[in-house]
């Protein structure tokens with residue numbers, strides 16, 4: 001049988017790149033098969049090098065809330081590129097994007113732009129340690145905050161997909177400073193604060209977890225984090241790299257009414273170009289160099305192309321044209337309809353949804369933390385993934401990721417997704 005072009009390219013890629021990919025979650029290791037090489041994307045669709053078309057629910061892992069190649073975003077990037085691609089000096093666009101973000105988040109007074117979500121969380125942690133003079137940090141199992149050493153302990157996303165507890169290369173002395181607790185457990189958190197409170201610089205959390213699959217905070221969980229951290233002089237960091245501008249115009253903090261001390265952002269604020277940002281109260285942010293002693297820097301930070309793409313994206317999202325209620329409702333309907341299909345076929349699933357993010361867990365247990373997420377049947381997910389891919393639906397090649405619905409997904413796209421789901425279910429029943 002002749003090989004597809006993706007297969008041919010993957011053979012070359014495996015010789016040149018570890019695992020053939022530049023980020024582990026792109027590999028199809030946990031679901032089998034080989035990754036599709038993508039040629040182009042537009043709206044809700046991506047097209048591979050073999051000319052196959054897919055309805056895309058990965059959305060570059062979150063940034064593409066407007067869909068791919070949005071004309072207004074493309075035009076903004078085109079205009080920016082004509083003026084040069086990087087200056088290493090301040091630009092008006094940086095202030096504009098900063099203003100836009102600060103206006104959207106009540107807890108932000110100042111922000112700093114970086115080039116990825118990892119840089120945002122890594123720098124926020126350094127800032128928290130620098131401000132408090134404490135070294136320990138606390139995170140939750142299954143939450144992924146990028147791949148900085150201190151945060152790569154019991155992290156979700158690719159780490160969960162590959163089933164590894166952490167990563168060799170992270171010095172034990174550093175990992176020891178990271179305390180991990182089950183997400184959504186108020187009791188475990190109380191006990192940890194009693195025990196380590198005075199040593200903790202910060203608590204970092206995805207307020208809605210997206211990297212063990214979607215898991216919403218149970219009532220009282222984030223409230224307890226806020227209350228106890230405030231009492232113990234610990235900084236609370238919301239990692240809103242996924243949730244920022246995803247669930248509403250602003251962050252999950254706008255919806256739950258809890259103000260963290262620091263917030264990390266990425267993905268959507270860069271409109272598909274490499275960006276991250278972290279910010280918070282002025283007194284904390286002014287610990288950063290050049291005002292304060294905590295060092296943080298970046299050659300491409302505030303990159304003009306990324307600022308242009310981010311500004312165009314936020315312009316559209318803040319306008320009447322981007323109705324989050326419609327997007328969230330559409331996603332809810334898709335999830336409900338999928339749920340009915342699985343129920344009719346007697347296949348146990350739990351579908352967790354927050355706004356336009358959802359995860360289908362093949363499980364008969366409610367998923368509220370990493371332990372319960374891990375109970376889901378990953379072999380079944382692999383079958384489902386494969387069946388959907390064959391029918392033109394591109395889902396995350398991992399059972400522990402969110403699916404991302406965009407404003408570009410039409411009713412017709414969702415209908416096609418449901419018929420692919422119905423057909424796939426028939427094959428799964430055997």
Ligand code: PLP
Nearest residue numbers: 116117118144145146239241242
């Ligand atoms: N934080 C969260 C919640 C994420 O989901 C991610 C990436 O998926 C990151 C941080 C790291 O961002 P990046 O991949 O841009 O470094």
